[in-house]
Amino acid sequence: MRHFAIIGVLILILTPLVYLGVDAAHVMPIEASAQSLTVDWMWNMDVAVLSFLFAVVMVPLVYSLIVFRRRQGETGDGQPIEANTKLEVTWTVIPLLLVMVFAYLGAYTLGQTRIADPNALEINVTAHQWDWSFDYPQGFTSNELHLPINRQVVLKMQSLDVIHSFWVAEFRIKQDIVPGRVTDYRITPILIGQYTVRCAELCGSRHAYMERPVIVSSQADYDAWVTQQAAAAAALVARGGPDAGKVMAAQNGCGACHSLDGTKLTGPTWRGLPGSQVQLSDGTTVAADEAYLTQSIVDPNAKVVLGFPSGIMPKFNLTDAQVKAIVAYIETLK
Amino acid sequence: MRKLFASALARGVLWQLAGWLTGALVITGIRMVMGLKPLDTFFFTEPAWVFGAFIGVLSFIAGSGIVGDWFKWAKGQQTPEHREDPDGWEKYVGISLDHKVIGIQYAVTSLVLLVVGGSFALIFRTELAQPGLQFLTLQWYNTLMSLHGIVMIIGILVGVAGVMNYLVPLLIGAQDMAFPRLNAFSFWIVVPAVILLLSSLALGGFDTGWTGYPPLSARAPVGMQMFFLGVFTAGWSSILGGLNLIATTLRMRAKGMTAFRMPILVWGAMATSLITLTATQLIGLAFQLVMFQRLLGMGFFDPAKGGNPILFQHLFWFYSHPAVYVFVLPGLGVISELLPVFVRKPLYGYRWIAMSSLGIALVGFLVWAHHMFASGMNQYLQVPFMYSTLLVAVPTGVKFFSWLATIWKGKIDFPTPMLFVLGGIVVFLIGGLSGPPNATVATDLHLTDTYFIVGHFHDTIFGGYVFPFFAAIYFWFPKATGRRMNERLGKLHFWIMTPAFLTLTLLMMRIGMLGMRRRIADYDPALGFEGYHIVMTIAGCLIAFSVLIFLVNLVRSVRHGEKAEGNVWNSRSPEWQVPSPLPSHNYENPIEVIGEPYDYGVAGSQYIKFSKGH
Numbered sequence: 027m028r029h030f031a032i033i034g035v036l037i038l039i040l041t042p043l044v045y046l047g048v049d050a051a052h053v054m055p056i057e058a059s060a061q062s063l064t065v066d067w068m069w070n071m072d073v074a075v076l077s078f079l080f081a082v083v084m085v086p087l088v089y090s091l092i093v094f095r096r097r098q099g100e101t102g103d104g105q106p107i108e109a110n111t112k113l114e115v116t117w118t119v120i121p122l123l124l125v126m127v128f129a130y131l132g133a134y135t136l137g138q139t140r141i142a143d144p145n146a147l148e149i150n151v152t153a154h155q156w157d158w159s160f161d162y163p164q165g166f167t168s169n170e171l172h173l174p175i176n177r178q179v180v181l182k183m184q185s186l187d188v189i190h191s192f193w194v195a196e197f198r199i200k201q202d203i204v205p206g207r208v209t210d211y212r213i214t215p216i217l218i219g220q221y222t223v224r225c226a227e228l229c230g231s232r233h234a235y236m237e238r239p240v241i242v243s244s245q246a247d248y249d250a251w252v253t254q255q256a257a258a259a260a261a262l263v264a265r266g267g268p269d270a271g272k273v274m275a276a277q278n279g280c281g282a283c284h285s286l287d288g289t290k291l292t293g294p295t296w297r298g299l300p301g302s303q304v305q306l307s308d309g310t311t312v313a314a315d316e317a318y319l320t321q322s323i324v325d326p327n328a329k330v331v332l333g334f335p336s337g338i339m340p341k342f343n344l345t346d347a348q349v350k351a352i353v354a355y356i357e358t359l360k
Numbered sequence: 361m362r363k364l365f366a367s368a369l370a371r372g373v374l375w376q377l378a379g380w381l382t383g384a385l386v387i388t389g390i391r392m393v394m395g396l397k398p399l400d401t402f403f404f405t406e407p408a409w410v411f412g413a414f415i416g417v418l419s420f421i422a423g424s425g426i427v428g429d430w431f432k433w434a435k436g437q438q439t440p441e442h443r444e445d446p447d448g449w450e451k452y453v454g455i456s457l458d459h460k461v462i463g464i465q466y467a468v469t470s471l472v473l474l475v476v477g478g479s480f481a482l483i484f485r486t487e488l489a490q491p492g493l494q495f496l497t498l499q500w501y502n503t504l505m506s507l508h509g510i511v512m513i514i515g516i517l518v519g520v521a522g523v524m525n526y527l528v529p530l531l532i533g534a535q536d537m538a539f540p541r542l543n544a545f546s547f548w549i550v551v552p553a554v555i556l557l558l559s560s561l562a563l564g565g566f567d568t569g570w571t572g573y574p575p576l577s578a579r580a581p582v583g584m585q586m587f588f589l590g591v592f593t594a595g596w597s598s599i600l601g602g603l604n605l606i607a608t609t610l611r612m613r614a615k616g617m618t619a620f621r622m623p624i625l626v627w628g629a630m631a632t633s634l635i636t637l638t639a640t641q642l643i644g645l646a647f648q649l650v651m652f653q654r655l656l657g658m659g660f661f662d663p664a665k666g667g668n669p670i671l672f673q674h675l676f677w678f679y680s681h682p683a684v685y686v687f688v689l690p691g692l693g694v695i696s697e698l699l700p701v702f703v704r705k706p707l708y709g710y711r712w713i714a715m716s717s718l719g720i721a722l723v724g725f726l727v728w729a730h731h732m733f734a735s736g737m738n739q740y741l742q743v744p745f746m747y748s749t750l751l752v753a754v755p756t757g758v759k760f761f762s763w764l765a766t767i768w769k770g771k772i773d774f775p776t777p778m779l780f781v782l783g784g785i786v787v788f789l790i791g792g793l794s795g796p797p798n799a800t801v802a803t804d805l806h807l808t809d810t811y812f813i814v815g816h817f818h819d820t821i822f823g824g825y826v827f828p829f830f831a832a833i834y835f836w837f838p839k840a841t842g843r844r845m846n847e848r849l850g851k852l853h854f855w856i857m858t859p860a861f862l863t864l865t866l867l868m869m870r871i872g873m874l875g876m877r878r879r880i881a882d883y884d885p886a887l888g889f890e891g892y893h894i895v896m897t898i899a900g901c902l903i904a905f906s907v908l909i910f911l912v913n914l915v916r917s918v919r920h921g922e923k924a925e926g927n928v929w930n931s932r933s934p935e936w937q938v939p940s941p942l943p944s945h946n947y948e949n950p951i952e953v954i955g956e957p958y959d960y961g962v963a964g965s966q967y968i969k970f971s972k973g974h
Contacts, residue, residue, distance in 0.1 A: 036804070039893045051854055051870070053870060053874070054806075054873055054874075055873075055874055055875060061802075062801060063800045064806070065806055068800055068802050068803050069797060069803050071807075072796055072797045072800060072803060073797075075796075075935065076793045076796065076797075079958075080789070080793055080795060083764065083789055084786075084789070086764045086767075086768070087767065087782075087785065087786075089768070090764070090767040090768055090769075090772070091767070091772060091782070093425060094703075094767065094768070094769055094771065094772050095772045095774070096771045096772055096773050100771060102704070102771065103704035103705065103717070103771060103960045103961030104703055104704045104705035104770035104771045104960065104961050105705065105961060106705065106706050106959060106960065106961040107708065107765070107768070108706050108708070108768065109708055109709040109710065109711070109712070113714045113765070114709050114758065114761075114762070117758065117761040118754060118755060118757075118758055121753055121754045121757040122754050123700060124753075125750040125751055126752060127748075127752055128750055128796065128799075128800060129743075129746055129747045129750050131800065132743075132799065132800035132801055132802065133743045133746065133747050133751075133801075134825065135800065135801075135802040135803075136742060136743065136800075136801040136802050138802070139802050139805070144693040152412050158742070164553075165794075187575065187579075188575045188576040189573060189575070189576065189669060191734060191809060192591075193877070195806075195874065195875035198805065198806040199805045199806065200734045200805050200818075201734055201736070201804070201805075202668050202734050202735045202736050203736070204663075204670060204736045205575060205669065206663020206668075207663070207736070209736050215554075216894050223885070224588060224875070224884075225699045225877075226577070226734075226808075226809040226875055226877050227573075227574060227809060228502075228567075228568065228573075228809070228878075229570050230567055230576060230579075231498040231499050231502060231881075232498060232503075232882045233502075233879065233881075234498075234877075234880035234882040234883065235882070237884065268442055270565050284858070290828075302377070302908050333401075334577065337579070338579060343932055360942065
């Protein structure tokens with residue numbers, strides 16, 4: 027009996043110690059979304075029960091190893107205790123009940139993170155190897171995701187090539203983006219600050235660098251930014267020409283695959299491209315004129331450069347004016 | 361040296377390479393006749409490499425001679441039922457039908473693969489010590505990371521097969537496995553598979569991780585195909601090995617060895633074999649579909665052609681989740697098998713432990729989609745898969761509580777195998793307890809695809825496989841060789857590896873929660889993880905160092921270990937009741953079971969007796 031009393035006391039001591047220890051270690055990043063509060067609540071419930079289970083196994087284990095170790099000069103075997111059906115049923119049924127409680131809590135918290143606001147702000151997200159771009163309803167594209175605080179946003183996410191995954195650690199929720207469909211991601215930012223979206227699904231060699239800033243600001247700051255970006259975008263399209271093309275190329279992440287310094291990335295470099303003779307994988311040669319450059323953007327697999335696999339570059343959603351500006355920009359890179 | 365070159369191993373490998381070249385040349389020739397481009401980035405074109413590799417595997421089978429007896433039978437010829445093995449090391453590089461030799465072949469292959477896969481990990485672990493790229497390119501990082509995964513997995517599957525092959529016939533009192541030639545085939549097919557896997561290093565590697573998700577895997581270099589073919593080939597070993605083990609356990613038990621009088625490890629082996637026999641096909645199928653998508657343009661997973669990338673993930677995880685139970689069930693069986701010996705008490709709740717192995721195997725088939733909570737699969741699947749996943753905790757809990765009750769009031773000794781058993785219990789506990797946060801969906805949406813998963817996974821596999829595997833080697837080494845491994849080196853191995861490993865995985869979980877994604881070659885210095893990564897790299901090096909101590913101990917003890925031909929551990933198990941090492945066909949006199957297997961401390965009780973002659 028004495029053994030059980032000591033073990034019981036030790037479990038009662040160890041359980042809160044483990045729980046508080048995990049809590050004090052600040053294992054989670056700051057909470058920047060309404061959903062993160064739910065996730066962290068569920069996490070704390072998990073940790074509470076797991077601390078108890080950890081103590082329930084570790085205390086008797088370590089206690090036995092110390093108290094029942096074979097002492098010097100001691101011979102013989104232990105007591106032949108075989109089994110006790112009541113005990114076995116107990117430690118089958120109690121975990122089963124715990125499982126049911128946790129399954130309920132798990133389903134409940136999942137539901138909480140999924141509550142949809144019909145007035146949510148809608149932003150289109152495009153992921154491709156290895157960059158993000160964000161299309162706003164006001165008709166401009168940015169490499170920064172700006173969100174107003176305390177308003178639910180639904181990201182309509184698309185991938186142009188392989189599977190990517192949208193993850194902002196401070197928001198908690200993670201969602202894969204599968205090519206060929208639109209995937210929703212709902213979040214309600216609750217803390218002003220700058221965060222980073224990082225691709226969480228291995229998507230090829232530069233996967234580690236597929237990161238872009240996420241900025242949560244006040245509604246007023248957000249509105250000001252949107253107005254300014256929309257005006258700048260309209261001005262850019264109106265202006266056209268190589269300078270505008272340079273900005274558009276950056277916004278669409280062209281540089282992820284096409285270098286400007288001659289380095290061979292996933293696609294051919296743009297440096298020295300205009301006016302050069304390009305060897306294609308079908309054995310022919312073509313002059314890199316305006317028509318070729320335009321076709322290579324609009325229909326990327328029509329003419330594939332020798333040494334590069336086909337089917338890699340996706341078709342981007344670009345207007346004719348944008349394509350024209352980007353081509354004009356490339357033509358300056360002699 | 362000449363003996364080595366004349367061995368089945370050398371012949372098989374040479375034939376494989378010759379077959380590979382021939383197959384590739386044939387396709388290249390056909391392409392030239394058809395006017396297609398004959399050569400590509402990696403010299404041959406992809407179809408030529410793949411067809412050649414396939415012919416290479418068939419050539420290995422033909423050249424090594426593992427199917428010779430079957431062909432002779434088909435032609436109506438007789439072959440001797442038993443084959444005499446040569447003495448010494450030659451029998452390990454030749455075709456043996458003795459399950460003990462095959463078991464050792466498996467175990468040695470497993471150790472080689474674990475060392476290779478571990479070295480890959482050490483290379484990229486060192487790369488991660490600092491942010492930025494130091495000495496690896498992105499593609500090399502991804503290839504080594506992917507190969508680490510699959511080489512370890514094949515290494516573990518092979519190690520599991522080694523433990524089961526060596527022990528199960530001994531434990532149930534059989535002369536050998538039910539199908540000795542199939543058994544040899546199951547082992548030898550692993551060799552060409554491993555050559556295929558490693559050949560991907562020379563063919564551009566692959567950057568998809570061992571999961572090989574399309575569309576990424578449909579775009580990777582030719583090395584991807586070698587990965588697919590390698591896994592496909594190795595799968596045959598699992599399927600046929602599982603079949604053989606089930607047949608052996610069902611049909612070849614000694615007199616009186618009823619189901620509930622079998623040593624408990626046999627239950628673990630049985631549960632594992634049921635999984636390998638029935639689930640391995642799915643990963644082979646999934647990979648084959650991607651191979652066909654690449655070679656023949658069949659768009660199974662290509663949305664542009666009406667395919668669905670998520671379907672691949674379902675097929676893949678339908679095997680790959682149960683596979684982790686393949687890794688751990690025999691290991692947990694080893695823990696249950698060894699605990700009674702070192703606490704000198706009966707195994708508590710034998711029937712419950714036996715049933716929990718089957719329970720885990722069964723529930724393990726119903727949980728695969730918990731790998732896909734963030735994948736974009738239908739949302740209504742999330743809750744049922746959460747339920748089934750949490751359910752795994754119940755049979756696993758039964759094992760833990762039964763182990764605790766077994767230790768309770770024992771007379772506990774701490775030789776090296778016992779240390780590894782206890783280390784396995786603690787590490788597996790941490791692996792198990794870090795599981796439920798991945799099951800409750802909302803928390804998983806944060807934790808999935810981060811280092812938290814990496815830490816959780818390594819804890820379950822080290823606790824469920826690596827620690828018990830080491831325990832098994834230290835424990836049964838005297839049975840196989842008649843000599844003991846050095847205790848002092850064994851304890852050194854344990855006391856370096858365990859703290860280093862716990863540090864490594866706990867830090868993995870920590871940085872994962874704070875934002876460290878898995879499978880990245882580089883990380884943002886702004887996250888402030890550099891210090892953690894340095895500690896983790898040092899811990900990784902310490903683990904490698906401790907394994908080096910183990911290998912030195914192993915090799916040295918084969919020749920110079922202390923003689924130990926008797927019942928070194930004072931075990932009740934049948935294999936220890938006869939002198940070590942055992943001759944082929946095991947027991948000279950058949951065994952008869954007359955009592956319970958684990959009645960330590962019961963005066964006058966006996967588990968088995970030997971009948972006099974046939």
